[in-house]
Structure formats: C-alpha cells, structure tokens
Amino acid sequence: MLATLETDPIFKADVLAGLAASPPAIPARWLYDQRGSELFEQITVLPEYYPTRTETALLRAIAPELARWIEPGRAVVEWGAGAQTKTPILLNAIMPAAYVPVDISGGMLRDEATALSRKLSVPVLPIEGDFTRPITLPEQVQGQAKLGFFPGSTIGNFVPASATDLLRLFRQDLGTGALLLIGFDRVKDQARLVTAYDDAQGVTAAFNLNLLERINRELEGDIPVDKFRHQARWNSLLNRIEMHLVAREPVSFTVLGQHFRLDAGQSIHTENSHKYTPESAGLLLSAGGWTPRTWWTDPAGDFMLFLAEAEAERFAP
Known part of the structure; x- marks a missing residue:
C-alpha cells in the first residue's frame, strides 16, 4: 500500500529513525492504531492480564x-x-x-x-x-x-x-x-508479570505484530511479519517488562524505500511497562x-x- 498525504509524519519519522537505531526500537504509542486499540481491549479481559x-x-x-x-x-x-x-x-x-x-x-x-x-x-x-x-x-x-x-x-x-x-x-x-x-x-513476581504480557491465546503477540503490519500498510513496507515473533522480557535492573519483536531468522526489508536488515535473534524493542x-x-x-x-x-x-x-x-x- 502506498503511503499517502494522510500518513502521520511523526509516525514516519519515528519508524525510520527507530529501525535505523542500535538497537532498533519504535515508540509504544504507534501500537495503537484502530486495529491495535481493538486488540488491546481484548487483552484487558484476558485471565493473565490483571x-x-x-x-x-x-x-x-x-x-x-x-x-x-x-x-x-x-x-x-x-x-x-x-x-x-x-x-x-x-x-x-x-x-x-x-x-x-x-x-x-x-x-x-x-x-x-x-x-x-x-x-x-x-x-x-x-x-x-x-x-x-x-x-x-x-x-x-x-x-x-x-x-x-x-x-x-x-x-x-x-x-x-x-x-x-x-x-x-x-x-x-x-x-x-x-x-x-x-x-x-x-x-x-516475575513469572506473573511475564505471563501478563505473553498470554496463552496469543492476543498480546497479535497486538505487538500488528505494528509491523501497520508499517506495511501505511509506510510502503514489505516486512515479512511471519518471520518475527513476540517476546516479553523482565528487566530486573530497570523494574520493567519489555516487549520485543524478535527475528526468527535473518531478515531484510524496506520501508519507504529505505533498506533494513536484522540478524536472527535480533529484536525491535516496542514497549516498556515499568513497575x-x-x-x-x-x-x-x-x-x-x-x-x-x-x-x-x-x-x-x-x-x-x-x-x-x-x-x-x-x-x-
């Protein structure tokens, strides 16, 4: 899908800068397009998400x-x-x-x-x-x-x-x-926190992966979404859960004509939840x-x- 004049210029700037960063990271607010907001509302009623x-x-x-x-x-x-x-x-x-x-x-x-x-x-x-x-x-x-x-x-x-x-x-x-x-x-408890952000039904995973689908929809992306997996990590030093999109294998893709590459196991950091x-x-x-x-x-x-x-x-x- 071609980017249009309606594409949020801040979204565009954040995605391009975030994918080029080391390590790659995109601000969490971009998880919440219409589809992302709908998925998050599903998350709020999951048994794991207290x-x-x-x-x-x-x-x-x-x-x-x-x-x-x-x-x-x-x-x-x-x-x-x-x-x-x-x-x-x-x-x-x-x-x-x-x-x-x-x-x-x-x-x-x-x-x-x-x-x-x-x-x-x-x-x-x-x-x-x-x-x-x-x-x-x-x-x-x-x-x-x-x-x-x-x-x-x-x-x-x-x-x-x-x-x-x-x-x-x-x-x-x-x-x-x-x-x-x-x-x-x-x-x-760490185990309880991780489970809250990686539910058994996979709704949180879909919520996180939707960010890549949004980039493909709105920013001329060709990211192979199926080559990424959702991961929730507890960072004990910073007292926070981190959400990542981890490359299952080496991946190459473009966004608005710019080329990016991630090695297997490398991730895009998408959200923090400090406690x-x-x-x-x-x-x-x-x-x-x-x-x-x-x-x-x-x-x-x-x-x-x-x-x-x-x-x-x-x-x-």
Missing part, C-alpha cells in the same frame, strides 16, 4: 473517598482514553463539569465519546491527538478547575526521563491547582511537578492509584 480488572475494582472501592477529595465542578481530562471502561466510575463519583477524552486513535475515540455522551449528563468534548505533545483544551473548559485522569499504568510505558517530561506536560496542559489521578502497576513501589511512584510524581496527596491500593497489593496536586511553584523548600 491490571485492568484490578484498577477497575479499586476505583469502585474508593469512589466514596474520591468524592471527598475531589470537589464537584472540575473538568476531567483523560489522556489515552481508549475504551473508557473506568471513566464512568470516576465521573459518577465526583460530579464533574465536563469530560475531555484525548486519544491518538480517532475512530475509537469518536465512537466511545458518542456512546459515553448518551450515558452522562455532562458535556463530552473529545480531542484527537498525541498526548505526549501539548494540547489545547476546548474553550468550554478553559478557566475551570481541572482533574487529570491517567489510568492503566500507562505512565509505565515511558522511561523515567520521558515519564517526568510527560508529567510536566500534563501540568502545563492543566495548570496550577489541578489534580491528577494516576495509576501505577506495582512490582511483583513501581509506592516510594518510586511518589518520587516520579514529585519530579514531574505533582505533589502526592494520597494513594490507594487493592487488597492484594497489585496496583496503586495516586492523587496528586499541581501546587504553585515555590522558591524555597
């Missing part, structure tokens, strides 16, 4: 407390909104003024926003875009107090330096006085300009939700 159901149950359990911590009338901005299965729990608990979902997958965003607007009595104002870049909030919510919502431990997809930059960007998007409700997956302790999560938030106010965890200690505030800048401790 984060979604654990965080959803935790949100339900703390809903009365959220109502005490978060005053009514804030505009809720959710980055990477996806299927928005957790969102109604939050919105029903806190009586917001508006809901602003932000997502890179425009088709799913519009479908979910339409469905959600029928269920809620507040305005739903979707923004299609890359939340790793500054966004302009709708005029209707400018001047209102804000609550950022970043569930799913999506922050774990970013290396610490990038995660810090992202949190600072969120602060810039929302302004001083904003609150942030954010999810963190906790450090736990946190309460202390490391609080430190990351503080580095990103957010002051932790309180946090919650589930009975098994698998997942955390932190509530933090963007305080005014201080010139002294």
